[in-house]
Amino acid sequence: MAEEMDLDDVWVLCRDVLENGAPLELNDEMRALLSRAAQQVAISQQDAEDALRSHSTAMTLLREIHRRIGEGSNRLHEARDRVNELQQQVDFDGAQQVVRDVLAVEVVPFYREQAERTLKQSAGLAEVLATGRLNPNLPDRPQLAALSQRVQQGHPLELNDDLRDLLRRTAPTAGASETETEEALKSPEGAEALMGMILSRFREAKRRLLRAMFRMTSLRDSGDIEGARQQMRDVLAVEVVPRFRQAAEEQLRGLDSPPPES
Numbered sequence: 001m002a003e004e005m006d007l008d009d010v011w012v013l014c015r016d017v018l019e020n021g022a023p024l025e026l027n028d029e030m031r032a033l034l035s036r037a038a039q040q041v042a043i044s045q046q047d048a049e050d051a052l053r054s055h056s057t058a059m060t061l062l063r064e065i066h067r068r069i070g071e072g073s074n075r076l077h078e079a080r081d082r083v084n085e086l087q088q089q090v091d092f093d094g095a096q097q098v099v100r101d102v103l104a105v106e107v108v109p110f111y112r113e114q115a116e117r118t119l120k121q122s123a124g125l126a127e128v129l130a131t132g133r134l135n136p137n138l139p140d141r142p143q144l145a146a147l148s149q150r151v152q153q154g155h156p157l158e159l160n161d162d163l164r165d166l167l168r169r170t171a172p173t174a175g176a177s178e179t180e181t182e183e184a185l186k187s188p189e190g191a192e193a194l195m196g197m198i199l200s201r202f203r204e205a206k207r208r209l210l211r212a213m214f215r216m217t218s219l220r221d222s223g224d225i226e227g228a229r230q231q232m233r234d235v236l237a238v239e240v241v242p243r244f245r246q247a248a249e250e251q252l253r254g255l256d257s258p259p260p261e262s
Contacts, residue, residue, distance in 0.1 A: 007069055007110065010037040014066040017059075026058055034061060041068040042107040072111040075102055083118055087142050088203075090149040092126035134162045140170045141202065144195050151192055159188045167194055174198040175240030205244040208235055213251065220255065229255050 010033065016022040024030070031052050038048035038061060051061035079102045086095040099119040106112050124138045129146040132155060143166065151157050164185050171181040171194060184190035216231040232252040239245045 006033065006037050006040055009033060010062075010065055011069055014062060014069075017062060018066060024055065024059060024062065026052065026055060034058065034065070037065050040108070040110060041065050041072075042109065043068075068108055072106055072108040075106065076111050076114055079115065080118060083122060087122065087125060088145065090129065090145055092122050092129060092146070095122040096126070132158055134166060140166055141199070144170060145199055148192075148195050148199060151195075157188045157192050157195075159185070159191050163191065167191060167198075170198050173242065174201040175242060201241050205239060205241040208239065209244050209247055212248070216251065216255075225255060 013033075017024050034052060035045065035048045038051075039045055041064075043061070043064065048061060051057040079098050082098045083095040086092070086098065096119055099115050099122065102115045103112060103119070106115060121138060124135050125142050125146050127133070128135060128138070128143050129150050132147065132150055134143055134147075147157065147163070157163075167185060168181060171184075172178075174197065176194065176197065181194065184194035212231040212235045216228040219225075219228040219231065229252060232248045232255070235248040236245060236252070239248060
């Protein structure tokens with residue numbers, strides 16, 4: 001996306017000029033970039049043109065662009081982290097409110113679009129929770145979490161083709177074999193148990209890896225490289241979720257790699 005590329009380019013420019021003291025050269029190319037970026041952070045074209053008439057006002061413009069990009073990016077990142085936490089807790093109303101709070105203050109169109117997509121997704125998951133109907137445009141595991149919560153609320157699980165397809169897609173990502181998956185899909189009770197297993201394996205795998213990475217980092221920083229390696233080996237000894245096995249293997253390879261030359 002051109003807009004995102006402009007924001008990235010201006011962010012690098014801000015780092016070079018505002019943090020590292022590089023000169024701001026107001027040539028035609030620079031004026032065009034700053035003019036585009038200004039409009040992309042909701043500064044009017046007229047205000048940008050006025051600012052670009054002198055070096056001092058161009059610097060003020062650059063600082064304002066930098067502020068809007070930085071605050072907007074941080075705000076969106078923090079909101080998405082919080083939304084993910086709330087969606088894992090199946091609190092879709094809370095997740096939507098987090099995004100609405102962002103939209104109440106965000107002026108940068110690109111970040112507003114990203115927030116609106118997140119809000120739409122969370123609203124879609126709330127619909128899955130309310131109706132039990134799956135949505136092909138939504139991510140798989142959050143939909144499983146919504147269905148699991150719906151069952152806990154006392155609603156029966158409808159073992160239809162959409163749910164079978166969803167479980168067949170997600171079961172391998174949790175390390176479940178095709179045989180155990182097909183056996184579970186013979187009854188609503190089996191499907192419910194499979195759904196719970198998929199969700200719990202991911203929760204446990206994430207906690208296990210984060211704890212191991214914390215210990216690994218502490219041991220590595222204290223000079224105990226072998227102890228740090230053992231943390232990842234311990235994870236790999238029990239982990240069945242492919243995504244988290246891969247992450248542990250990458251951490252282990254990183255520890256086995258020679259340190260970069262100074």
